[in-house]
Amino acid sequence: xxxxxxxxxxxxxxxxxxxxxxxxxxxxxxxxxxxxxxxxxxxxxxxxxxxxxxxxxxxxxxxxxxxxxxxxxxxxxxxxxxxxxxxxxxxxxxxxxxxxxxxxxxxxxxxxxxxxxxxxxxx
Numbered sequence: 001x002x003x004x005x006x007x008x009x010x011x012x013x014x015x016x017x018x019x020x021x022x023x024x025x026x027x028x029x030x031x032x033x034x035x036x037x038x039x040x041x042x043x044x045x046x047x048x049x050x051x052x053x054x055x056x057x058x059x060x061x062x063x064x065x066x067x068x069x070x071x072x073x074x075x076x077x078x079x080x081x082x083x084x085x086x087x088x089x090x091x092x093x094x095x096x097x098x099x100x101x102x103x104x105x106x107x108x109x110x111x112x113x114x115x116x117x118x119x120x121x122x123x
Contacts, residue, residue: 059100066093070107 015021039047056064069090076083094104 059097059102062093062096062100063102063106066090066097066104066107069093 012021034048034051036044036047069086073083073086073090076086090107094107097104
């Protein structure tokens with residue numbers, strides 16, 4: 001066991017003995033844990049720390065930005081001056097995501113169309 005794990009465990013046990021952990025919100029409820037099984041065990045604590053701080057890996061940040069720009073493009077006309085600039089930024093982000101090995105289908109709506117078709121077939 002790591003030194004920090006021992007230190008944390010000692011403090012948790014002390015808090016339990018004092019009753020500091022009694023009657024907390026969610027007591028007795030199952031924990032909702034993120035699935036981080038794809039992250040190597042040695043990196044999980046760091047990833048969790050960054051996630052809780054609101055930091056995203058570069059690819060996910062680019063994906064988020066591409067989605068925002070794509071939605072922005074849906075609300076403006078092609079004749080407006082900023083349309084071309086935003087369109088180029090989306091294309092550049094799409095290229096970066098593809099180079100990183102990520103799918104860019106979310107920008108083209110094909111998945112959404114397939115889901116809608118599937119649900120309409122069931123009705």
